[in-house]
Amino acid sequence: MFRLFLLVSVLLVLPVDVFAEQVPIRIEGSTTMAPMMRRMIVAYRRTHPWQAFSLTASGSGSGVSALSGGRTDIAMLSRLMSEKEIADCREKGVDPERILVAMDGLSVVAHADNPVTGLTRRQLQSIYVGEITNWKAVGGPEQQIVPFGREAGSGSLDVWERKVMGMAPTAHTVFRVASNEVMARAVQDEPCAIGYVGLGFVNRHLHVMDVNGVAPTVETVLDGSYSLARTLNIYVSRDAPEDVRRFLDFVLGPAGRSIVEAEGFALNH
Structure with a gap:
């Protein structure tokens, strides 16, 4: 037995014990899904201790590239594959099969002391294009807004750009971070910050804002009333081996x- 290390995009190393003889199931992609997937690996290995795993949290886009390139068995995506991505996979001999794991709500968060209860989609867009730069303009204190966003290749960024930004360009003043965990820490440590994370990363150190008058909750994600709802998906090749299927x-x-429920995400029953 030896230690297999799970590499994440923020260079955090998480150990999982595995047996050397077993070919690992390779999992790569969404940083939103990675902590949940790690818990599933640990739980699965209680009854399948011989099964090895490698888990890389590098973003949804990297998960797609790894699946099409034959470098992973399971791609985690916090969005849907695009038609182009599906076509690229098929051109490379991989016929991707989508499996819905959970529902999520991209939650707009600020520092715990921020008094602003909610924002509209238009106000969020104006903040991220640089038109609104002070919290006072949206009912808050006289403080410069410090916006945080995700890096290219992130499924969270893809959802944010489609549902909030539209065709509007993001201001160069937005600080880019690599994962939900880094986003949560950055926002809770910066009194003037605003950012966005998955439901599973909301904690008592963050102030969660309504969007268009609706709070991000399991209930509003499932009933469709929360506008920044999204799916958390796994993609595998249709001819995935038996160990992956198990x-x-x-x-x-x-x-x-x-x-899934313990991690704070929503189950579509």
Whole structure:
């Protein structure tokens, strides 16, 4: 037995014990899904201790590239694959199969002391294009807004650009971060910050804002009233091997669904 290290995009190393003889199931992609997937790996290995895994949290776009390039067995995406990405996979001999794991709501967050209860989509867009630069303009204190956003290749960024930004360009003053975990830490440490994270990364140190008068909750994500709802997906090749299929059965079964709920995401029953 030796230690296999799970590499994440922010250079955080997480150990999982595995057996050297077993060919690992390779998982790569969304930083939103990575902590949940790690818990599933740990739980699965309680009954399948011989199964090895490698988990790389590098962003949804990297997950797609790894799947099409044969470098991963499971791609985690916090968005849907585009038609172009599907076509690229097929051109390279991979026929991608989508599996819905959970629903999520991209949550707009600020420092815990921020008094602003909510923003409209138009106000969010204006902040991120640089038109609104002070919290006073949206009912807050006389303080410069410090906006945080995600790096290119992020599924969260893709959803944000489609549902908030539209065709509007993001201001160069937006600080780019590599993951939900880094975003949460940055916003909770900066009194003037605004950012966005998945439901599973909301904590008591963050102030969650309504968007268009609706709070991001499991209930509003499932009933469709929260406008920044999204899907959390796994993509595999349709000819994925049996060991991968067995793990996917676990992910979609009672134990996996329990982990989804424990992580704060929504289950579409």
